[in-house]
Amino acid sequence: MIEISLISNSGCGMAKMISVVAGTTLANFLEVHFDGNPDDFKIRVRSNGMSVEVHDDYVLQDGDRVSLTPAKVDGAS
Amino acid sequence: MNLRLKTRAANYYRNWMVRQSLEPTRCHKSISHEMFCAETRLKSLSKWQKIICSLTNPENTNRIVSKQAYKEICRGIVNEIKVDIVNSTKTVSSQLLSLMDDTKIQPLSLRKLFEEIDAITKEYGEDNVEFRNGKLTVNIGNVTLTDHEEDVDLGRFTIQIHLSSPLPLDKIEVSSRDDICSESGYIHPHISGVQLCMGDGEEPAYEAICSGRLHDFFLILESTLKTYNPESPYKELSDWYNPNHDGECFCDFCERWVPDDVIVCCDKCDTVCCDECAEGIMCRDCGNWTCSNCTVQCTECLDEICPNCNETCSDCSEPCCDACAATCETCDSIICLTCASNCSECGGVVCKTCSYLCSTCGQVLCDKCQTECEDCGAGMCENCVNKCTECSNNICHKCSEHCCEECGRQMCKDCFEQDSGCLLKETTIE
Numbered sequence: 001m002i003e004i005s006l007i008s009n010s011g012c013g014m015a016k017m018i019s020v021v022a023g024t025t026l027a028n029f030l031e032v033h034f035d036g037n038p039d040d041f042k043i044r045v046r047s048n049g050m051s052v053e054v055h056d057d058y059v060l061q062d063g064d065r066v067s068l069t070p071a072k073v074d075g076a077s
Numbered sequence: 078m079n080l081r082l083k084t085r086a087a088n089y090y091r092n093w094m095v096r097q098s099l100e101p102t103r104c105h106k107s108i109s110h111e112m113f114c115a116e117t118r119l120k121s122l123s124k125w126q127k128i129i130c131s132l133t134n135p136e137n138t139n140r141i142v143s144k145q146a147y148k149e150i151c152r153g154i155v156n157e158i159k160v161d162i163v164n165s166t167k168t169v170s171s172q173l174l175s176l177m178d179d180t181k182i183q184p185l186s187l188r189k190l191f192e193e194i195d196a197i198t199k200e201y202g203e204d205n206v207e208f209r210n211g212k213l214t215v216n217i218g219n220v221t222l223t224d225h226e227e228d229v230d231l232g233r234f235t236i237q238i239h240l241s242s243p244l245p246l247d248k249i250e251v252s253s254r255d256d257i258c259s260e261s262g263y264i265h266p267h268i269s270g271v272q273l274c275m276g277d278g279e280e281p282a283y284e285a286i287c288s289g290r291l292h293d294f295f296l297i298l299e300s301t302l303k304t305y306n307p308e309s310p311y312k313e314l315s316d317w318y319n320p321n322h323d324g325e326c327f328c329d330f331c332e333r334w335v336p337d338d339v340i341v342c343c344d345k346c347d348t349v350c351c352d353e354c355a356e357g358i359m360c361r362d363c364g365n366w367t368c369s370n371c372t373v374q375c376t377e378c379l380d381e382i383c384p385n386c387n388e389t390c391s392d393c394s395e396p397c398c399d400a401c402a403a404t405c406e407t408c409d410s411i412i413c414l415t416c417a418s419n420c421s422e423c424g425g426v427v428c429k430t431c432s433y434l435c436s437t438c439g440q441v442l443c444d445k446c447q448t449e450c451e452d453c454g455a456g457m458c459e460n461c462v463n464k465c466t467e468c469s470n471n472i473c474h475k476c477s478e479h480c481c482e483e484c485g486r487q488m489c490k491d492c493f494e495q496d497s498g499c500l501l502k503e504t505t506i507e
Contacts, residue, residue, distance in 0.1 A: 009281040009293050042296055044200075049192040051199050051292075069281075069296040074306035075267030076276030 002062035006033060009069040010041075020060065027056035034068065041068040078198050078206050086208040087190035089240035094184035094289060108172045115165035122158045129155070185289040196292040211241045215295055216254065222266065222305035224314040226336075231265055231317070232257040236298050243286050246279060247272055251302065259312050260320030265302065266310035274311070275301050307333075330354035345371035345384055362386040377401035377414050392416035392429045407431035407444050422446035422458060437461035437474045452476035452489055467492035 001019045006029075008014040018033055026045065030038050045052045046065040052058065060066075078086075197215060198206045205216035220231045232255025239248060250271040253264035267274050275282055278301040285294040305314055315322065315334055326340040327333070328351040335351040342349050343357065344365035357368040360383035372381035376395035388402040389395070390413040403417040404410070405428035412428045420427055420443035421435075433447045434440070436455035447456040450473035463477045464470070466486040478493035480486040488496060 007290070007293065009285065009297055011277075011281070013281045013284045015288070042300070044196075044292065044296070046192070046196065049188070049195075051196045067290070067293050067296075069293060070300055072304040073278040073297060073300040074276045074304055074308070075278065075301045075310075076274045076306065077267065077269075077309045077311045 002060065002064075004029065004060055005063075005065040007065065007067045008034070008036075009067065010036070010073075022062075024060050025056065026054065026058040026060060026066070029060055029066065030068075036068070038068070040071055042071055043068055078194075078203055078208060082208045083191055083194045083198070084187070086194050086213055086240055087187055089211055090193075090243075090289070090291065091184055091187055091190050093241050093243065094182050094190075097182040097287075098184050108169055111165045111168045111172070115162050115169075118158050118161045118165070122155065122162070125155050125158070182287050190289055190291070193289065193291040197295055200292065200295070208240075211239055213238050213240050213291075217299050217302060220265070220302050222303070222314055224305055224307055226315070227318045229314055229317045230257065231255075234265070234302055236295060238294075244283070246275065246282060246286075249273065249298070251298070257317070259316035261312055261316060263312040263316065266305055266312055266314055267301070269311050273298065273301060276306060276309070277301075326351075328354055341366040343368035343371055357381070358383060360386050375401050388413075390416050405431050420446050435461050450476055463487050465489040465492050467496070 002022050002024075004018050004020055004024075006014075006016055006018055018029075020029060020033075026043070027038075030043075043054050044067045045054050045058065045060075046067070047061050048063070194206075194208075194213075197213075201215050201217070207214045214235055214237045217234045217236060220234055222229050222231060232253055235252050235254055237250040237252070242248065251265070251268055251273040252271050256264065258264055259266075263269070265273070267276070275298070278297045282294055282297045285291070285297060307313070313334055315325065319325065319334075322334045324337055325334040326337045326349055328335050328340070329348050330350045331354050333351070339352045340349055341352065341355050341357075341359075344363075344367050346368065348368050348370070350368070355366065355368075357366055358372055358381050359366045363383060363386050365383065365385065367383050367385075369381065371384060373384045373387055373396040374380070375382050375387070375398040376390070376393070377397055378401050380398055382396060382398045384396075387396040387398065388411045390397055390402075391405075391410040392412050393416050395413060397413040401414050402411050403414060403426045405412055405417075406425040407427055408431050410428050410430075412426075416429055417426050418429070418432050418441045419425065420432075421440040422442060423446050425443050425445075427441070427443045431444055433442045433444065433456040435442055435447070435458040436450070437457055438461050440458050442456060442458055446458070448459065448462050448471050449456060451470040452472050453476050455473050455475075457471070457473050461474060463472045463474060465472055465477075465488050467488050468491070470489050472487070472489045476490060477487045478490060480488065480493075480496065
């Protein structure tokens with residue numbers, strides 16, 4: 001099993017550590033552990049301190065940080 | 078931005094996080110204050126207890142007021158102090174519970190913060206990230222906003238944050254690189270001056286900065302800049318492409334410019350509002366819209382009705398709707414249902430002016446159904462009419478004169494006076 005950090009920057013925010021099976025892809029991970037629609041978010045993955053190129057088939061590594069930021073955030077006046 | 082600058086920037090940020098981690102939180106300060114207050118009150122309590130003890134000591138002869146009066150005063154003060162101490166203790170308990178949720182900033186390692194700066198330069202490009210005089214400046218690409226009428230290109234923006242003191246969030250500066258301003262000089266619908274009002278993004282942005290996630294912070298700000306929220310901008314997007322608001326009207330209620338095909342105008346007071354804000358009625362008769370301030374209320378059913386087309390009761394002068402209005406069958410005037418009466422003979426609707434009451438039984442009658450007493454002129458219903466046995470005139474009960482019990486004749490006054498007498502009665506007397 002590997003540990004992945006999932007951070008959501010919407011609403012009040014959410015940050016949690018999730019254990020997944022080694023070899024889990026990013027797409028599978030989000031399908032299981034994220035309620036929102038990934039298409040509405042900017043997804044960034046940090047692996048070993050480096051930003052990695054994100055695609056659905058990316059295989060998550062132990063200690064990776066997955067960060068989701070809404071593409072639309074309502075400002076105010 | 079080279080390695081040295083990234084390290085320096087990370088250092089500035091880390092120093093801030095370290096300083097913040099040493100600051101007492103709001104809970105800590107509150108607990109400290111309340112405990113100080115409780116301690117002060119305890120000392121005061123101790124003082125007053127000594128005073129009370131000396132008063133109750135029979136050897137103390139220096140009393141100025143009576144022992145009873147002094148006792149009452151002291152007890153009042155002592156109780157007050159006790160209540161203060163209890164309240165302080167309760168506040169401390171509550172704050173201790175809150176302390177469990179209170180999150181303090183945990184400084185990250187210099188390496189991790191360096192990785193954040195590095196991620197920002199990879200996200201936006203090395204040439205678009207600068208660190209100078211403690212400020213991290215990031216150039217965001219083009220911002221295009223849409224309000225589903227038009228797409229408006231507002232150009233490029235720059236976000237600047239002081240890494241030695243990034244909070245509060247209103248210290249963040251957002252400026253335009255291309256100065257594509259609205260008619261009234263705004264660079265962005267949600268920016269006033271250089272301050273971006275983050276709305277929904279405020280809390281996640283705050284959390285990101287406190288957690289050392291500077292990359293996420295800039296992503297949040299970028300998303301906020303690239304989203305148009307028509308509910309609460311400083312300036313509506315239409316100020317960029319339609320500053321004269323051609324084809325638009327200003328809604329007096331929500332204070333927005335809206336397409337003029339969704340506008341309604343009150344026929345009475347000329348208030349203009351959009352269909353979302355319109356509270357009033359569209360009259361089926363005249364087709365005009367009246368706002369809720371100008372509508373009148375039907376006196377019967379309390380519905381809102383058009384002030385131009387409503388009926389007015391000719392008796393009470395109150396407005397009423399068509400459904401609650403009746404027509405007097407005698408004079409054709411309009412009356413409300415409360416003022417309308419029904420003739421007890423024919424059932425016809427009559428207004429107050431055209432209705433009569435039977436002088437004998439009090440029932441309501443219309444003009445056609447009432448009979449006048451030919452002696453006194455009082456109105457009567459058919460059941461209460463008496464006929465003079467002699468002249469067959471209609472007479473009311475009061476004007477009816479009875480001859481005697483034997484003959485049972487009823488006569489009007491004239492006939493009664495002229496009557497030569499009842500044969501049956503004279504015979505009896507004889």
